[in-house]
Amino acid sequence: MSDTALFWLIPVLPLSAFVVLACGLLRFGTLAAGLAIAALAGAFALALAALVAVASGARAVVTLPWLSTGGRTLDLALALDPLSGVVAALVAGVGLVVFCYAARYMAGDPGYGRFFTEMSLFIGAMLALVLAADLITLFLAWEVVGMCSYLLIGFWHQRPGVPAAATRAFATTRLADLVLLFAVVSLTGLVGTSRISAVLAAATSGRIAGGVLPLLGVLIVIGAAGKSAQIPFQGWLPDAMAGPTPVSALLHSATMVAAGVFLLARLFPLLVVAPGALLLAAWLGALTALLGATVALAQTDLKRLLAYSTLSQIGLMFVGIGSGSVLAGIGLLIAQAIYKSALFLAAGAVDHAVDGTAFDRMGGLARRMPVTAVVFALAAAALAGLPVTLALPAKDAVLAAAQGQPALFILATVASLFTALYSARAFGEVFLGRTSDPARQAHEAPRGLLGPLLVLAVALVVVLLANAALLGQPLARLLLAMTPESPAVTALALGCAVGGVVLGLAARVAWPDRIIWPVVRPSAPVLQEEFGFRPLYLGLARAFIWATGVLGAVDRQVFDAFAGAAAHGVLVLVRLAGRFDLRGIDAAFTGLGRGIADGGQALRRLQTGMIGNELLAVALWGLGIVVLALIALAVR
């Protein structure tokens, strides 16, 4: 049996765990966690085996018919190729670390079993999305991922503010999902199948009429932007912090937000022949990158800062792919998945230690939580783009790809600089400087939390070593794409990273009140409102609810009033007309029964129930029809 024969089990294992747990096993918390972790570990092992096989040229496809309507086929199909192999291994790996962390982090929660049930579905659907070889398969998984993130963001729904955050996240992403559905269905209709390879072949060979393709490309980009929280859909992601920290760690790294970037990479050949779409992706990404990085500067809460950082990083991935380099986008996706999950897990450890995520509960934690501090520092350095990890070459590649368009290039460069700045600031706020009162009581995270953190730290270092040894070649070979070498851009990226980190640390440690903060602080209110996006969306939501209220009132005042008047009129008429006095349906039925026995005189004597003449009138009429029909049948 070859290494690829069982690759379809990669998503099926966690999904099976979900089914088993959902059928009742979730009541046994520890068992649920064990099962979920075991299934995901199996998936990860298979994904690694598949990755090795892919690197040596193996490919595989598995198909299950799902729906065939009017001669068009929509299948459940999974395919193993370089892109899906790399990202599946990443998703399963990061997921496994987060699961192990959650086993300790969520201990004692009354919803422990439910948590692992929903997480298994979440990760299984994401793996299916990544391996999908059919647009409808991809969309099914896409929606299930969104649904799970809704459930998981709302996991602690008894806490104030959480339900609204979950609703906002799902409503926003579903709006974009439906745009994507339109594109998926249109492509299926035009090509006759939803198989991705066939759709891409049709698009690149010009079999799809010219005018439609750019539009569909734009719709696909909009769908991706929704899932990846790019402008104008960015609002849901910072609110998604309401979920438990392991959920954030997964949602911000390898699952959910990564899906949009992955979609762009998967359908890249189609987007290339719809050039407006790529340009749109690049611009949405650049603007979001700048917005996220700027707003992150002003955050006073660690998790919110990390959330805006994710917006910004995903934005850079969009810039990379939108500028024509899939490698840049996916490279940064892989790097981000590792360092962002490490940052979130470290944030969770800090949260446990100081019981909160606001910066004013932290400070000077480096001495009290040294291991966490080291891991955080490594991950933050990666986020900043310092030359210790895969992140620098990836960012370098994004900037190199954007070189051709000065405006995009400048936006991306400024975003990179800000990224370094807030990375350093975050580290400083948490681990350096004066110790706050809650932080005095803090001590190092328990082993169950540190273990997964260290695994991610090792992963960062290993990736660094592999990267140093092979200069990014393995990725490039796997993705069958190359990025132009450009020393000037590398120098610029490096300069941004080093300069930003130095400035950020200096601002925190040496001159807390002199640089950066005097600039950022006055603009904080504007930044907290995302330059007016927040009030705008809140206003839109209110207007929407108001409009439905108006429609509801119209329905009552106009349609209901008309129907009510008609019904009322008939009721009055019937009462006027009904001089004869009979007592209603129960009486009629009882009467019918007794009538059969008593020879028909009983009806009048029965006094049970006062329903009304109109009921009887209708009853006689209805029964009459039945009786007439039966008689007609009998005497034919």
Add this chain to the structure above:
Amino acid sequence: MVLTLVIFVPLAGALLLLCLPAKAARWVGVGTSLLTLALAVVLAAQFNWHSGGAQFRVSVPWIPAIGANFTLAVDGLALPLVLLTTLLTCVALLYSWPHAERPRAYFALFLLMETGLNGYFSTVDLLLFYLFFEVALVPMYFIIGVWGHAERRQEAAMKFFLYTRVGSLAMLLAILALYLAVQPHTFYLPAIIAAHPFPGAGLVPSLVLLGFFLGFAIKLPIVPLHSWLPDAHTEAPTAGSIMLAGALLKMGGYGFLRLALPTVPGAFHYWALPLAVLAVVSAIYGAAVAMAQSDLKRLVAFTSVNHMGYVLLGVTVAAYAANPADRTAGAVGAMYQMVAHGLVTGGLFLAVGILADRTGTREIARLGGIWAALPLYGGIFTLLVFASLGLPALAQFAAEVQIVLGAVGAFPGIAAAMLVAIFVTTAMFLWVLQRVLYGAPPPAFAHLPRLRAYEIAAMVPLVVLIVLLGIIPGPLTTAIGGALHAPLLGPLIVH
């Protein structure tokens, strides 16, 4: 023979109920519905799903003087709805076990309605079609008017009755027009379709279409003919709502496909575009007005307006699209949507009823924290809501994706508008979940009784089928597609 039994066993059960003491009513009522379901399952097992054409044909001369025969047959369009009807009757009666006051009449009326529905879905004789339409209508009038909730139940029942009567009379006129237009006069549907009396889109075919439209669009219902529905649901007992939304509304969509489409194809094609616009307007309107409701049951009622809008859209695609693949997708999607909606909305009404039994209220403002109070119930309710907002891997998605697939080919702008409707539904339902399920439960709800066995028994088949039809849509799609290839509809849809 089995088909005849599926139709008349409930009637026999109803008559039996009237002769037995009230104590036996529950056993006889639920027993009869279970027996009917078993018979329907036997029917389904014997049915040739691959051909999908009309089978189990029974024909007895009925009123020879006017050429009316007692003709029954089911195909891939009819049988799923017969199965749906028999299942939902079981669910409704099982749920009613401890609730039914005056049980003899109550169960008898439900069984009479089942006869009407099963007959309506399995006849190919238009006079019989009309007859069963009325037989299904009358019991619901009493169920609302007698066993309804509030003071306004009589007005609600009368609204329901008036609207549906107007519709059925309009339909009768259309049927008579068909009858008179064919020589020799006949009510036999295949003969009428073969004679093709109204090929064009002139005045008379359009009037016939109008007759059918009034009959079926009121039943579905389509805005602005929908006002009977929210009141009927608000006042009807839970079991009545399950049948009304789950099975009775389907008479409209089925009528469009079975009668209107093949008998006046030209007129339908001509008027398809305005009807499609009406369908999406109805869908968006239904979802938006649902959002404005403060009564949870009334809210669910309005979602039917939304979902049945998609059904009419699918039918108009089948009437309009130039590409046979789009026509098939529209018609199959519409049928699939009816089955899926029957299960989902039947389940939702059941869920609302179960909740109201416990909390004593259906006011959304007074509910809250239900998931924490009733974990299993919360899970089921969430699943039903997800199914209703068209989430993949659940039944309605498989239907809606086909309707959109057909509509994109026929009228892309309207297909996009349907997605807007789905979005409004999503927002509306998420808001419901947020207000009803989420949050900390108020003290009054801290000790709500857990789900009882009969409630779970009523819910489980619906949930299982919703998931199965969502994950494995192939078989039912194939069966419906087979019916569309068969002689009755084939020439219109496939070629």
